[in-house]
Structures are given as C-alpha cells and as structure tokens.
Amino acid sequence: xxxxxxxxxxxxxxxxxxxxxxxxxxxxxxxxxxxxxxxxxxxxxxxxxxxxxxxxxxxxxxxxxxxxxxxxxxxxxxxxxxxxxxxxxxxxxxxxxxxxxxxxxxxxxxxxxxxxxxxxxxxxxxxxxxxxxxxxxxxxxxxxxxxxxxxxxxxxxxxxxxxxxxxxxxxxxxxxxxxxxxxxxxxxxxxxxxxxxxxxxxxxxxxxxxxxxxxxxxxxxxxxxxxxxxxxxxxxxxxxxxxxxxxxxxxxxxxxxxxxxxxxxxxxxxxxxxxxxxxxxxxxxxxxxxxxxxxxxxxxxxxxxxxxxxxxxxxxxxxxxxxxxxxxxxxxxxxxxxxxxx
Amino acid sequence: xxxxxxxxxxxxxxxxxxxxxxxxxxxxxxxxxxxxxxxxxxxxxxxxxxxxxxxxxxxxxxxxxxxxxxxxxxxxxxxxxxxxxxxxxxxxxxxxxxxxxxxxxxxxxxxxxxxxxxxxxxxxxxxxxxxxxxxxxxxxxxxxxxxxxxxxxxxxxxxxxxxxxxxxxxxxxxxxxxxxxxxxxxxxxxxxxxxxxxxxxxxxxxxxxxxxxxxxxxxxxxxxxxxxxxxxxxxxxxxxxxxxxxxxxxxxxxxxxxxxxxxxxxxxxxxxxxxxxxxxxxxxxxxxxxxxxxxxxxxxxxxxxxxxxxxxxxxxxxxxxxxxxxxxxxxxx
Numbered sequence: 121x122x123x124x125x126x127x128x129x130x131x132x133x134x135x136x137x138x139x140x141x142x143x144x145x146x147x148x149x150x151x152x153x154x155x156x157x158x159x160x161x162x163x164x165x166x167x168x169x170x171x172x173x174x175x176x177x178x179x180x181x182x183x184x185x186x187x188x189x190x191x192x193x194x195x196x197x198x199x200x201x202x203x204x205x206x207x208x209x210x211x212x213x214x215x216x217x218x219x220x221x222x223x224x225x226x227x228x229x230x231x232x233x234x235x236x237x238x239x240x241x242x243x244x245x246x247x248x249x250x251x252x253x254x255x256x257x258x259x260x261x262x263x264x265x266x267x268x269x270x271x272x273x274x275x276x277x278x279x280x281x282x283x284x285x286x287x288x289x290x291x292x293x294x295x296x297x298x299x300x301x302x303x304x305x306x307x308x309x310x311x312x313x314x315x316x317x318x319x320x321x322x323x324x325x326x327x328x329x330x331x332x333x334x335x336x337x338x339x340x341x342x343x344x345x346x347x348x349x350x351x352x353x354x355x356x357x358x359x360x361x362x363x364x365x366x367x368x369x370x371x372x373x374x375x376x377x378x379x380x381x382x383x384x385x386x387x388x389x390x391x392x393x394x395x396x397x398x399x400x401x402x403x404x405x406x407x408x409x410x411x412x413x414x415x416x417x418x419x420x421x422x423x424x425x426x427x428x429x430x431x432x433x434x435x436x437x438x439x440x441x442x443x444x445x446x447x448x449x450x451x452x453x454x455x456x457x458x459x460x461x462x
Numbered sequence: 463x464x465x466x467x468x469x470x471x472x473x474x475x476x477x478x479x480x481x482x483x484x485x486x487x488x489x490x491x492x493x494x495x496x497x498x499x500x501x502x503x504x505x506x507x508x509x510x511x512x513x514x515x516x517x518x519x520x521x522x523x524x525x526x527x528x529x530x531x532x533x534x535x536x537x538x539x540x541x542x543x544x545x546x547x548x549x550x551x552x553x554x555x556x557x558x559x560x561x562x563x564x565x566x567x568x569x570x571x572x573x574x575x576x577x578x579x580x581x582x583x584x585x586x587x588x589x590x591x592x593x594x595x596x597x598x599x600x601x602x603x604x605x606x607x608x609x610x611x612x613x614x615x616x617x618x619x620x621x622x623x624x625x626x627x628x629x630x631x632x633x634x635x636x637x638x639x640x641x642x643x644x645x646x647x648x649x650x651x652x653x654x655x656x657x658x659x660x661x662x663x664x665x666x667x668x669x670x671x672x673x674x675x676x677x678x679x680x681x682x683x684x685x686x687x688x689x690x691x692x693x694x695x696x697x698x699x700x701x702x703x704x705x706x707x708x709x710x711x712x713x714x715x716x717x718x719x720x721x722x723x724x725x726x727x728x729x730x731x732x733x734x735x736x737x738x739x740x741x742x743x744x745x746x747x748x749x750x751x752x753x754x755x756x757x758x759x760x761x762x763x764x765x766x767x768x769x770x771x772x773x774x775x776x777x778x779x780x781x782x783x784x785x786x787x788x789x790x791x792x793x794x795x
Contacts, residue, residue: 188656325511330727359729396661398686
C-alpha cells in the first residue's frame with residue numbers, strides 16, 4: 121500500500137493526494153434487473169441500471185456521483201454497500217471483496233459503511249423516539265449496557281448540532297434539517313469509515329442546505345470520513361466533491377477532479393449537463409446553451425455503440441457502431457468518448 | 463417598441479391579501495398582507511422556502527383555496543381591473559383556463575391517467591371555446607406542435623403514463639395554453655425534472671411567453687431558475703413579502719437580509735473561511751409568529767427594535783420594495 125494518507129487534504133483547492141490510500145475499489149460492477157411479462161411471466165429482458173462502472177474511493181475524499189434520474193447513480197451507491205447484490209463485478213473495501221463475505225462478516229463490515237437518505241422523514245421510524253432509533257443501532261451492533269448507549273447517543277446528538285434533550289422526541293417534532301441531522305447521527309453511530317450520501321440535501325430548503333453541507337464537511341474533517349456523494353444537483357456536487365464521476369444510462373462517462381470536470385469537460389454529455397445547469401446570475405442568462413434533444417433512452421433497450429449518441433450534438437458514424445472504452449484522458453481523469461472535447 | 467406600455471400595463475394586482483387557514487391548532491396566517499403587481503408581458507418570480515406562502519398566493523389568485531379550512535380574509539385581487547374576489551364560481555370557471563392558467567410541479571398528478579392525452583387537451587378546448595370535437599382535436603395537435611412534442615399525432619392517442627416527465631409537463635403547458643391565457647401561473651414547473659429537461663421546458667416557456675404575449679408568474683425556490691427567467695422578483699418569508707425588485711437589483715444589490723442570506727448561501731457563492739454561508743435557525747412556526755420581524759431571530763443585523771415591532775413594507779424607489787427596519791429613520795435612533 122502506498123503511504124501518504126497522513127497528509128491533510130486540501131479541501132479548499134479540492135486536491136486529494138493521488139497516492140492516498142484507496143478505501144474502496146469498484147471494478148466493473150453491473151446491476152441488471154430482470155423485466156418480467158407475458159403470459160407466463162417469463163423474463164423479457166433486463167434493465168441495465170448499472171452497466172460496468174469502475175472507480176476508486178480514496179481515504180478522506182468526497183467523491184461526487186452525478187447524473188439524471190435513471191442513470192444508475194443511486195443503484196451504484198447501494199451496490200457498493202451490498203444493499204443490492206450486483207449482477208457481476210467486484211467491490212473491495214480495504215482490500216476485501218465484500219461480495220465474498222458471509223452474512224456475519226458482512227454485518228460487521230456494515231459498521232464501516234453507512235448510508236444517508238434523501239428524505240430523512242421516510243427513513244426514520246415515526247413510532248420510535250430519536251433516542252430509541254439510535255439505541256437500536258448500537259444494541260444490534262453489540263453495545264450491551266444501556267448507560268453506555270445513552271452516553272453515546274448524547275455524544276452523537278451533540279456531534280450533529282442537536283441537544284441531548286432531543287433524544288426523547290419523535291421524528292415529527294423536528295424540522296427537515298433537524299431530521300437530516302438525526303439521519304447523520306444514525307449513520308455515525310458505529311464510527312463508519314465510508315458514508316454513501318444519497319441526495320442528502322435535495323429535499324431541504326436553500327437556507328437549510330448550507331447548514332447541513334457545512335456539518336457534513338466539518339464531520340469529515342473531524343472523523344476522517346470518506347463520502348460518496350450522490351446527487352443530481354451540480355452546484356452542490358461541484359462545491360463539496362474532490363473528484364466527480366458523471367453517469368449516463370448505467371455507465372460512467374467521465375471522471376475527473378471537480379474543478380477540471382466543471383471548467384473543462386471532456387465528454388459531450390458532461391458539457392451539456394453543465395451548460396443546462398441554471399447559474400444564479402441573471403447577467404449570464406443570455407449565454408448560448410447546449411439544449412439536448414429528446415429524453416434519456418430506455419435502459420431496457422439502450423442504443424447501439426455509445427449510449428449517448430442519440431442525443432449527442434457531435435455524434436459520428438463510429439459512435440453509432442462502437443462502444444467507447446472508459447480510458448485515461450489526462451492527469452487523474454477518464455472519459456468514455458471516441459471524440460473527447462479538447 | 464412596447465417598453466413604455468409594459469411598465470404601466472398591469473395584468474394582476476394583488477392588494478394586501480390575507481389568506482388564513484382555520485385549523486384545530488389555531489388560525490394560521492399563511493398569507494399575511496401580500497401586495498404585488500404583475501405587468502403585461504413580464505415574468506414575475508415568487509421566491510421563498512417551503513411554508514413561505516408562495517403557492518397559497520397563486521392558489522388565491524386562482525380562487526382555488528380549499529374552503530374550509532382556508533379563507534381569503536382581507537385584501538383584493540384585481541385581474542384586468544376587475545376584482546376576482548367578487549366573481550361568482552361560474553364566472554371564475556370562465557376565467558380559469560381562458561384568461562389565467564396554471565401548471566403544477568408534478569404533471570402526473572394533474573393529468574387524468576385513464577384518458578388519452580389528446581382527449582384531455584381537446585376537452586379543455588371544448589370547455590373554454592365553442593369548438594366542435596373535430597376542431598378541438600386539430601387545435602390539440604397544433605398545441606402539441608407548439609410545445610415541441612415529437613410525433614404529435616401519435617401522442618394524441620397515448621396515455622399519460624406512456625410519456626416521460628418532460629413530455630407530460632409539455633402536455634400540461636399545451637393544456638394551459640389552450641384558452642390563450644393572458645396570465646400563466648407556473649408553480650415549481652421544473653422542480654421534478656432533470657436538469658437537461660428543465661432547460662428544455664424553461665426555454666419553451668420563454669419562447670411561448672414572447673409568442674403569445676403572456677405574463678408569467680413563476681413560483682420557485684431555485685434561484686438559478688429565477689436568474690434564468692424572471693424580469694422581477696418577489697421574495698416571501700413567513701407569509702409576507704420581504705422584498706420586491708427587478709432581477710438585477712435582487713441578485714446584485716439585495717436589500718433584505720434574508721434575500722442577501724439566500725444568495726450568499728448558494729454553493730456557487732464565494733466561500734468564507736472554507737465554509738458555505740448558512741442562515742442559522744429555521745423558519746418560524748406560522749402558528750406562533752413573533753410580534754416583530756419574522757426573520758429577526760435568524761438575522762445577523764437584528765436589534766431589539768426588530769424583535770419588538772413588525773417593520774412595514776416601504777418603497778425605496780419606484781421598483782424596489784422592502785420590509786426591514788434597516789431602511790427606516792428609526793434604525794440609527
């Protein structure tokens with residue numbers, strides 16, 4: 121293993137040491153869901169929700185995963201936690217293949233890998249007080265003493281900016297932002313190393329979003345967490361991520377440092393996505409925009425060749441016939457395009 | 463050419479509107495003294511967080527407040543100089559769809575799943591204009607063309623579930639335009655859509671506004687969408703208008719501390735000490751609004767005065783309105 125993890129990550133410039141230790145290695149995972157139908161309910165085809173995605177997560181970084189609905193970003197997030205069983209491919213966490221673990225080993229590993237959801241209201245049990253919700257997590261994972269658990273719960277609530285008296289309250293008594301803090305406290309209960317955040321601020325009001333984003337960054341610094349930040353919100357992904365992967369129709373089309381990706385996209389889809397993103401500056405509104413025609417094709421019958429060719433303004437005949445490989449396109453960046461932008 | 467008339471021509475004038483909801487827990491002043499004008503041919507954005515009253519404002523204009531529990535208790539809404547509050551239900555039905563149309567966030571819930579798209583559009587045409595079934599179908603086809611739906615003939619015979627989210631929103635827009643409205647109210651029209659599709663719909667709304675010479679009231683929480691679309695902006699907080707101004711003033715020289723905070727907390731804004739600016743605290747509970755300024759407990763500038771007395775809305779210039787003690791004589795005193 122390469123050393124260099126002790127080096128402080130420069131969040132301001134979003135530079136993560138390239139040699140930083142790899143925490144999680146995703147290798148060509150595929151997640152195909154069968155589509156049943158017809159008289160006998162036989163398998164008619166497959167929804168290729170994730171279709172061969174590879175990337176690394178480096179210790180202490182925030183990796184942003186962006187794309188439009190149905191691109192497979194959330195499914196990828198769940199497959200790497202083995203909350204969904206990938207159809208093929210491998211996921212290594214600290215060098216161990218998580219798909220080779222048995223149930224008990226997996227349960228122990230789960231302490232290291234947690235998930236935070238978009239809507240904290242539907243992911244919290246309305247009948248349990250916040251204290252009970254957190255207490256269950258601790259109990260299941262072996263914290264037997266009630267006094268010890270209570271101590272830990274108080275500590276967790278304070279860590280996420282709530283108070284210890286909040287433990288007696290129920291989810292409906294909290295605002296959206298506070299509920300997301302509870303979701304974060306639950307994810308932190310077992311001292312994880314990796315947290316997958318699935319649209320963690322998308323349901324929150326603008327003024328609350330920034331509070332939660334600041335909390336997430338603060339916790340990352342204090343606890344040395346690694347984040348996989350899944351979101352369709354480009355502004356927030358650009359802000360929080362060290363590196364960003366862009367997905368389209370189950371494939372990763374581009375991966376680069378956040379600044380490189382947003383300043384100088386290589387894939388036409390990334391370029392169109394950035395161009396379509398409304399900038400909160402009315403002086404820029406008359407700038408020409410790339411407007412993609414049509415909708416994302418169905419993942420049951422994806423197009424031939426490059427999946428993006430049906431909407432790509434630069435598509436040529438090769439793009440219709442041959443699928444581009446995901447190849448190195450410069451320092452620490454990858455792109456899947458026959459004719460990357462320069 | 464039309465610049466002078468645009469300024470003076472008011473389509474809708476909302477005057478000191480109060481819409482209260484009478485609930486078991488008490489009276490909720492969801493809209494509490496809101497005034498603004500919509501001018502001919504402009505896009506007016508109403509911005510605010512959940513619970514600020516922006517959607518109830520638009521439902522009040524449409525007279526679609528569920529009564530009970532809701533009730534318009536004060537003020538007036540003038541549409542082309544006639545009070546909408548004095549209209550009978552029958553007259554309102556004539557106005558809705560013909561003069562004022564509305565599109566919503568989730569097109570799937572506003573389309574009837576068991577009728578074909580073409581039938582739903584032609585029904586609204588036949589309801590509002592004296593057209594035969596055949597004429598209505600022809601007009602439906604025109605409208606689908608207008609909103610940029612590919613293969614419109616085929617779409618006429620499809621059901622809503624067969625269309626994508628972006629297509630459904632286009633169908634909703636087509637229906638809303640069927641009566642050639644003077645005012646289109648769009649309540650978070652692109653919030654449920656992906657960014658590349660959102661872009662298509664926003665461009666479409668811009669084009670149609672110009673083609674049909676409509677005014678648009680755009681309700682949104684997304685400042686990016688506001689910057690893209692609006693001519694003027696109304697900022698709401700706690701059921702009140704806290705600031706109103708033209709798009710450039712709002713983004714470049716906001717007056718109200720809440721507007722300023724919203725803009726500073728955008729992830730595209732400059733970082734301070736490596737942190738994103740955050741407005742601390744949460745929106746006040748409308749059942750227990752404070753006596754003073756409703757933003758005071760979250761405001762960086764708040765003084766005792768702000769907590770004790772509600773600031774009144776005042777004009778800073780012809781086009782600029784703010785509700786904040788900072789801009790009064792009593793601030794320095």
